[in-house]
Amino acid sequence: MSHMIKVVLVAVACTATACSPYVYKDEINSFASGVDNLSDAVKAGTKGVAEDHQSLQRLKWAKSRAMIALTIACSPGEQPAQNTGARAAESVCTIHEAAKPVPKRTAIETKAGVLVKGLQEYAAALAAVTNAADRQALDDAASSLGQSISTIVTAVGADTGSAGAVGDLVAFGLGTALDFERFRVLRKRTAEAQAPLSELGKRLGTALDAIRDARVAELAEVAQMMATSLQAMPDQASYAERLAALQATTVAIQALRVSNPINAAQDMVKAHDKLVTALADEKRQVAAVGAAIKEFVEKAKALRAAMTAGTTS
Amino acid sequence: MTITFAEFGAFCFGVVIGWFVYFTNRYRKGEAQFSDITTLVGIIGGGALTALFGDPKTSSLFPAYCIGLAAGFFGYFVTLVVMVSKSKGAFTWSWFLDGRRRKPGEDEEILPDTRVTTAPMALQLGLGRRVSALEQGHVRMAAIANAPLAFESPIPPTPSPTDEALRVVDQAKLAVEGALRELMERIGQTTDPVKAEKLRDAYSETREVYMDLLQLQLKIVDDSPEVQAALAKLKVATDALKDEAARMKEAADAIATAAKVAALIAKVVGFLAPFI
Numbered sequence: 001m002s003h004m005i006k007v008v009l010v011a012v013a014c015t016a017t018a019c020s021p022y023v024y025k026d027e028i029n030s031f032a033s034g035v036d037n038l039s040d041a042v043k044a045g046t047k048g049v050a051e052d053h054q055s056l057q058r059l060k061w062a063k064s065r066a067m068i069a070l071t072i073a074c075s076p077g078e079q080p081a082q083n084t085g086a087r088a089a090e091s092v093c094t095i096h097e098a099a100k101p102v103p104k105r106t107a108i109e110t111k112a113g114v115l116v117k118g119l120q121e122y123a124a125a126l127a128a129v130t131n132a133a134d135r136q137a138l139d140d141a142a143s144s145l146g147q148s149i150s151t152i153v154t155a156v157g158a159d160t161g162s163a164g165a166v167g168d169l170v171a172f173g174l175g176t177a178l179d180f181e182r183f184r185v186l187r188k189r190t191a192e193a194q195a196p197l198s199e200l201g202k203r204l205g206t207a208l209d210a211i212r213d214a215r216v217a218e219l220a221e222v223a224q225m226m227a228t229s230l231q232a233m234p235d236q237a238s239y240a241e242r243l244a245a246l247q248a249t250t251v252a253i254q255a256l257r258v259s260n261p262i263n264a265a266q267d268m269v270k271a272h273d274k275l276v277t278a279l280a281d282e283k284r285q286v287a288a289v290g291a292a293i294k295e296f297v298e299k300a301k302a303l304r305a306a307m308t309a310g311t312t313s
Numbered sequence: 314m315t316i317t318f319a320e321f322g323a324f325c326f327g328v329v330i331g332w333f334v335y336f337t338n339r340y341r342k343g344e345a346q347f348s349d350i351t352t353l354v355g356i357i358g359g360g361a362l363t364a365l366f367g368d369p370k371t372s373s374l375f376p377a378y379c380i381g382l383a384a385g386f387f388g389y390f391v392t393l394v395v396m397v398s399k400s401k402g403a404f405t406w407s408w409f410l411d412g413r414r415r416k417p418g419e420d421e422e423i424l425p426d427t428r429v430t431t432a433p434m435a436l437q438l439g440l441g442r443r444v445s446a447l448e449q450g451h452v453r454m455a456a457i458a459n460a461p462l463a464f465e466s467p468i469p470p471t472p473s474p475t476d477e478a479l480r481v482v483d484q485a486k487l488a489v490e491g492a493l494r495e496l497m498e499r500i501g502q503t504t505d506p507v508k509a510e511k512l513r514d515a516y517s518e519t520r521e522v523y524m525d526l527l528q529l530q531l532k533i534v535d536d537s538p539e540v541q542a543a544l545a546k547l548k549v550a551t552d553a554l555k556d557e558a559a560r561m562k563e564a565a566d567a568i569a570t571a572a573k574v575a576a577l578i579a580k581v582v583g584f585l586a587p588f589i
Contacts, residue, residue, distance in 0.1 A: 108528050111535040118544045122551045128558035138561060141568040148575030155582040174568070178561055185557040193550040196543035203534045203543075206479060210530045213486075217493075217520050217527070224500070224513060 021182040023286060024275065025130040030293045031271055032123035037300035038204065038264065039116045045211035045307040046110060052218035053107040059225040061097065069098040108214050112207035115200055119268075122193060129186050138175055187279040194276050198269045205265030208303065215307070216256050223249045252309045259306035260299070267296035320377040327381020328388065335389035475537040482530045489523045 061068065074093035096102040226246040233239040274292040316324075397404040408414050417423060472480070496516040503509050534540060 107524050108531060110531040112531070115534075115540060115544065118547050118551075122547050122554075125551045125554035125558065129554050131558065134558075134561045134565060138565040138568065141565050141572055145568055145572035145575055148572055148579050151579035152575065152582055155579065155586045174564065178564055182557055182561065185553065189550040189553050193547055196546040196550075199539050199543040200547065203537065203540050207531055207534050210527045210534075214524060214527045217523050220493075220497070221517060221520055224497075224516065228509075228513065 020179055021130050021186050022132045022135070022179075024278070024289060025127075025132060027275070027286070027289045027293050028123075028126045028130050030297050031268075031275070032120075032127045034268060034271070034293065034297040034300040035116070035119050035123040037297070037304040038208070038268065039113070039120055041208060041261070041264075041300070041304040041307040042110075042112045042116050042211065044304065045208065045215060046108065046113075048307060049107050049211065049214045049218055052215060052222055056218055056222050056225065057103055059222065059229065063225065063229060067098040068095050070095060071102055107218060108211070110207060110211065112204065112211070115204055115207065119197070119200060119204070122197070126186070126190070129182055135175065135179070138178065142172075142174055183279075190272070190276045190279055194273060197272050201265045201269035201272075204268075205262035208261030208265060212256050212259060212261050212307070216253055219249055219253045219256070223253065255306040255309050259303050261303055264296070264299040264303045267292070267299050271296040316377075320373055323374040323377040324381035324384070327378040327383075328385035329381075331382040331385025331387075332389050333385075334382075335386050339389075473539060475533060475539055478533045479530065482526055482533065486523070486526050486530070489519060489526060492519050493523065 060066075071090050071092070071094050073091055090102050094102065223246055226242055226249065230239060230242055230246070233242055271289070271292040274289045278286070278289045393409075397406070397408060402415065404414050493516065496512055496519060500509055500512045500516065503512065
C-alpha cells in the first residue's frame with residue numbers, strides 16, 4: 001500500500017508542477033523592483049523640480065542683489081494662517097523678495113505618486129502570491145503533523161508504515177491543492193489587471209515625461225544663469241567652482257534628455273502582458289517573460305538614475 | 314446485553330465529539346477552510362484514546378466510541394428538527410434546505426452580535442467550486458481581447474476626451490519648445506550684453522508658460538476618469554491576490570495548531586501506554 005501511495009504522489013507531482021505559481025517568482029520579484037524604480041523616479045523627479053526651482057530663484061536674487069524678507073510664518077508663537085490659493089506659500093517659514101509675492105515652493109504638482117502606488121501594491125501582491133517561503137512553512141507544519149499522527153498510531157500499536165504514508169499524502173495533497181488554487185488566482189487576476197495596468201502605464205508614462213521636461217526646463221535656465229554669472233566671479237577659484245557646477249548641470253540635463261519615461265512605462269505594460277500570456281499558456285514561456293521584464297527593469301533603473309541626478313548649486 | 318461502565322464512558326465521549334463536530338460545521342463561515350482540519354484531529358485523537366484502554370481488535374470501546382460519535386453528530390441534527398417543529402411556524406422544513414425563515418415579528422428581534430449559522434445541514438460548496446475549463450477559457454479570451462490586432466483596423470478608435478486634451482497640450486508644448494530653442498540659440502549668438510539680457514528675460518517668461526503647460530498636462534492625467542477607473546479595477550485584483558497570499562499562511566497556522574494538538578495527544582498517549 002505504501003508503494004501505491006508513493007506512485008500516486010509522483011504522478012500528482014508531475015501534474016502539479018505544470019500549475020506551480022512559483023515558476024515566475026524571480027521574474028515577478030524583478031517586475032516589482034522595476035515598479036519601485038518608477039516610483040523612485042516620480043519622487044526624485046518632483047523633488048528635483050522643486051529644488052531646481054529654488055536654486056533658480058536663488059541665482060536670480062543673487063544676480064540682482066534683491067532685498068530678502070521672511071514670511072510671517074517664521075515668527076515665534078505665530079500660528080500660520082491656513083492660506084489657500086495664491087497665498088498658500090505664506091503658511092510656511094521661507095524667504096521671499098521684499099514687497100513681492102512669496103514664490104510657490106514647487107514648480108509643479110502631481111498625483112502621479114498615487115498612480116504609481118497602486119501599481120506598487122499590485123506588484124507586491126503578485127510577489128506575495130508567488131512567495132515560496134510560506135509554502136515551506138506549510139510543508140514544515142504538515143510534516144510536524146504527520147509525525148505526531150505517526151507517534152499516536154505507534155503508541156496504540158497500529159501499522160506505522162501506512163500511517164506515515166497517509167500522513168505524507170495528506171500533507172502533499174494540502175500543499176498541492178493550495179498551490180493549484182494560487183496558480184488559478186494568479187492567472188485569473190493578472191488577466192483582469194491587464195487592461196487597467198495598460199491604461200495606468202500609458203498615463204504614468206505621460207506624467208513621467210512631463211516631470212522630466214519640467215526638470216530639463218528648470219535646469220536649462222539654471223545653467224543659463226550660471227553661464228551668465230561666470231564673468232562676475234570675484235576670483236579664479238570661484239570661477240572654476242561655478243564652471244564645474246555648470247558642467248555638472250549640463251550633464252544632468254543630457255541624462256534627462258536621453259531618458260525615455262514613456263518607453264519605460266510601455267515596457268512595464270509589455271512585461272506584464274508577457275506574464276499574462278505565459279500564465280495562460282500550458283507550455284510556459286519563462287524565457288520570454290524574463291527577457292521582457294529585464295528590459296523593463298533596465299529602463300526603469302536608467303530613468304530613476306536620470307531623475308535623481310542633477311546639481312542644484 | 315449489558316453495557317459496562319467503560320463502554321458507557323466511551324459512548325459518552327463519542328457523543329461529545331460528534332455533537333461538537335456538528336456544532337463546528339454549523340457555525341463555520343462560508344467555504345470550507347483548511348482550519349477545519351482541527352476537528353478531524355479531534356475525531357482521530359478521540360478514537361486513538363479509546364484504543365488505549367483495550368485492544369482495538371477485540372475490545373468494544375472503540376465501537377462504543379463510534380456509536381457515540383454518530384449519536385452525537387445526528388443527535389444535534391435531531392435536536393434541530395425538534396426545535397424547528399416546535400417553533401410555532403417561525404421556522405419550517407425549508408430552513409434545512411436553504412436557510413430561509415420567516416421575518417421576526419414586530420415584538421421580536423435578533424441581536425446584532427448573535428452568531429450567524431451558515432448552513433443547518435449539508436456541505437457549503439460556496440463559490441469555490443468552479444469549472445476549470447470555463448475559467449481557462451475566460452483567461453484565454455481575456456488575453457486574446459487585450460492582444461494587439463494582427464491587421465490594421467480600417468476605422469481608428471475615437472480618442473477619449475483625456476487623449477484629445479493631451480493632444481492639444483502636446484501641440485502647444487511643441488510650439489513653446491520651438492520658441493525656447495530659438496531664444497537659446499540667439500542668446501548664444503549675441504555679444505551685446507543688453508540684448509542678451511532681454512533675450513534671457515524673454516526666455517524666462519517663455520519657460521514659465523512652458524511650466525504652466527506641463528502642469529496642465531499633469532492635471533489632465535491626475536483628474537482623468539480613465540485613471541480613476543483603472544486604479545479601482547487594479548485594486549480589486551490586488552486585494553484578491555493579497556487574500557490568496559494570506560490563505561497559505563492561514564492554512565500553515567491552522568496545521569501548526571493541529572500539529573501542536575496532535576503532539577499533546579501523542580505525549581498523553583506515550584505517558585499512559587506503559588500503564589495499560
